[in-house]
Amino acid sequence: MNSYQVYKHKTKEIKAVKSGFAWLAIPLNLVWFISRGLWKVFFSYILIILFLAGVDYEIYGELGFLNFSTASDLHWLWLLIQIIILTLPGFKGNEWTAKNLRENGYEFAYSVRANNKTTAIKLPENY
Template sequence: MKRFRVYYHPAHGHEAVKQGFSWPALFFGVFWALFKRLWNVAAILFAIQLILHMLDLQVQHSSSLPMALLILAGSLTVWLLPAFKGNCWREKALQRKGYKLLSELDAPSAREAIMRCDQDYHGQMLV
């Protein structure tokens, strides 16, 4: 079972956010951020990746090992950071949009977490 936080917005309904590591964010990065409507995160990740790519092209011509290691470290960070922090970023974005936390519960999927929350609380916001 996975741990989810279920949020509610009167106009937009329910959203469930898995707690912890995000495998989709690890593999899809910028595309995951776009899919989750984290526009600022997607723009920042894309800009950093673009800068690192341009730096990498420069390093290939100069053969600078310290700079190559720095670019590698930056690339790994940009790749791993969304996986570790993506769900937190998503929760903060939902809260900024007016979503309120209803519940935190264990469920096999986000859909199931929302259904269980609805059954437990009959659609009423508790928090």
């Protein structure tokens, strides 16, 4: 069971946001942002990825990858920075989603433990 935060809007459907790590935000990064309506984060992430790719090109050239046997400390630090940036949506994605809902007129209704979003939304009807 997961913990969900449920948000209500005066005219739109009820939404539930899972608390904790957003596993799909990592492998599906950009599609996940769009599906959640996180347009600001989406465009920011595009710029960040382009910046990272540009720095990679300057460091590694056309090969574009880290040679583990000859990597310097600076190369390892750059790799660590990239890993942190690319996994950040997993750690912050659900929080960003909840914030976006509040910015779009949704109000926090309740928290609940449920097996999925659909159940989390319907649980209060059962009480």
